[in-house]
Amino acid sequence: xxxxxxxxxxxxxxxxxxxxxAVLLNDSLLQRIIALNVMGTGVFMILITIxxxxxxxxxxxxxxxxxxTGIVVAVSxxxxxxxxxxxLTEEQDND
Amino acid sequence: xxxxxxxxxxxLLVIALLSLAWATLTATDARRSVILxxxxxxxxxxxxxxxxxPDVALAEAAIGAGLSGALLLAAVQHHPRRALSxxxxxxxxxxxxxxxxxNPADLKSSVAIRWTLTLFCIALAFxxxxxxxxxxxxxxxxxxxxxxxxxxxxxxxxxxxTAVLLNFRAYDTLLELAVLLTAVLGIFALSEQRTGYxxxxxxxxxxxxxxxxxxxxxxxxxLWVGAHxxxxxxxxxxxxxxxxxxxxxAGKRNIGLPVxxxxxxxxxxIGSGLFLLVGLTMLxxxxxxxxxPPAMAGYLILLIExxxxxxxxxxxxxxxLGGRPRNREDRSC
Numbered sequence: 001x002x003x004x005x006x007x008x009x010x011x012x013x014x015x016x017x018x019x020x021x022a023v024l025l026n027d028s029l030l031q032r033i034i035a036l037n038v039m040g041t042g043v044f045m046i047l048i049t050i051x052x053x054x055x056x057x058x059x060x061x062x063x064x065x066x067x068x069t070g071i072v073v074a075v076s077x078x079x080x081x082x083x084x085x086x087x088l089t090e091e092q093d094n095d
Numbered sequence: 096x097x098x099x100x101x102x103x104x105x106x107l108l109v110i111a112l113l114s115l116a117w118a119t120l121t122a123t124d125a126r127r128s129v130i131l132x133x134x135x136x137x138x139x140x141x142x143x144x145x146x147x148x149p150d151v152a153l154a155e156a157a158i159g160a161g162l163s164g165a166l167l168l169a170a171v172q173h174h175p176r177r178a179l180s181x182x183x184x185x186x187x188x189x190x191x192x193x194x195x196x197x198n199p200a201d202l203k204s205s206v207a208i209r210w211t212l213t214l215f216c217i218a219l220a221f222x223x224x225x226x227x228x229x230x231x232x233x234x235x236x237x238x239x240x241x242x243x244x245x246x247x248x249x250x251x252x253x254x255x256x257t258a259v260l261l262n263f264r265a266y267d268t269l270l271e272l273a274v275l276l277t278a279v280l281g282i283f284a285l286s287e288q289r290t291g292y293x294x295x296x297x298x299x300x301x302x303x304x305x306x307x308x309x310x311x312x313x314x315x316x317x318l319w320v321g322a323h324x325x326x327x328x329x330x331x332x333x334x335x336x337x338x339x340x341x342x343x344x345a346g347k348r349n350i351g352l353p354v355x356x357x358x359x360x361x362x363x364x365i366g367s368g369l370f371l372l373v374g375l376t377m378l379x380x381x382x383x384x385x386x387x388p389p390a391m392a393g394y395l396i397l398l399i400e401x402x403x404x405x406x407x408x409x410x411x412x413x414x415x416l417g418g419r420p421r422n423r424e425d426r427s428c
Contacts, residue, residue: 055147071151078167079411
């Protein structure tokens with residue numbers, strides 16, 4: 001039977017694929033980074049949905065820990081990517 | 096709580112998430128994308144809370160929406176023209192090559208590529224949904240979650256997520272701190288910090304003098320409470336970094352970071368360094384790497400988390416600065 005938390009899992013799948021399409025097709029580097037973050041969020045939604053055990057049961061802590069790690073790794077990758085873009089534009093301006 | 100009401104809320108949240116994600120990804124203007132992304136992160140926080148993941152909700156609010164948003168906004172602010180517009184300016188094409196871009200044959204192939212990739216993504220969505228439905232409908236034996244709850248009493252903390260992060264899967268968190276350190280080294284290698292902001296006016300300064308101490312206090316609370324309730328080093332570090340971002344926006348010179356370069360290096364490394372030291376001490380005591388004695392586990396986790404919080408906060412503040420600090424103690428190599 002389709003319960004409410006499945007909705008989040010399904011939208012996680014959709015958000016991940018929306019994000020992947022934008023990563024592949026967007027021309028702007030900054031928007032590609034945003035798309036990569038959105039894509040990661042879709043993956044996190046799938047993981048958290050799998051961890052959910054119903055309104056009264058405690059959820060599985062391992063996917064939660066994975067997602068926490070994922071959020072921090074995503075922000076550090078984003079920071080590095082933004083610095084790379086900045087350096088790239090500086091180099092292009094110098095040309 | 097009435098189940099029908101909750102279902103209504105779930106449907107609203109899911110529609111909001113899907114439309115915000117779509118709007119973020121299809122916006123033509125980069126600034127609009129960033130702002131929609133922040134809104135998406137905030138709505139997502141509600142979804143995490145609804146799915147009984149309060150630790151993740153806190154991290155999403157502080158890091159996913161908050162600090163990522165600040166980093167992206169700063170990036171948009173400092174590059175109004177290049178690398179941002181949706182046109183192909185960033186590929187470094189010359190004017191005559193640009194003309195080739197718009198000739199019909201190329202256009203057709205790019206439309207073909209677009210449709211192929213879109214169809215591939217739709218197919219991938221179906222595969223993912225099918226796999227998810229398989230995973231959700233199969234009755235799993237859940238051995239990992241069971242062993243977490245069976246061993247929680249020996250972990251030194253009572254919040255299962257903190258137990259997994261800092262005790263059962265401490266390896267992952269150690270390597271995660273190494274990832275943060277690598278990212279900050281990359282940022283240092285690539286660039287110097289951006290020019291600062293103008294000093295703030297009296298109203299914003301007044302707000303800063305209230306907000307910064309409150310954020311520091313809240314970081315301490317999140318760090319302490321992580322042992323038995325949602326919270327922990329990552330949420331605390333992000334809150335502390337938010338204080339640094341606010342000081343930076345107010346045009347303060349030393350935004351909570353040490354002026355001396357060697358002290359700065361120490362606080363960047365202390366998180367992973369102390370973690371590693373604790374792990375090696377366990378080896379020296381004849382235990383497996385990072386396997387704490389149950390009686391000491393609570394204190395060791397608090398020690399590691401405090402050091403990790405400092406390093407995480409410093410890393411995120413430096414990421415917001417956008418490069419290695421300028422105007423500090425000169426040390427040429």
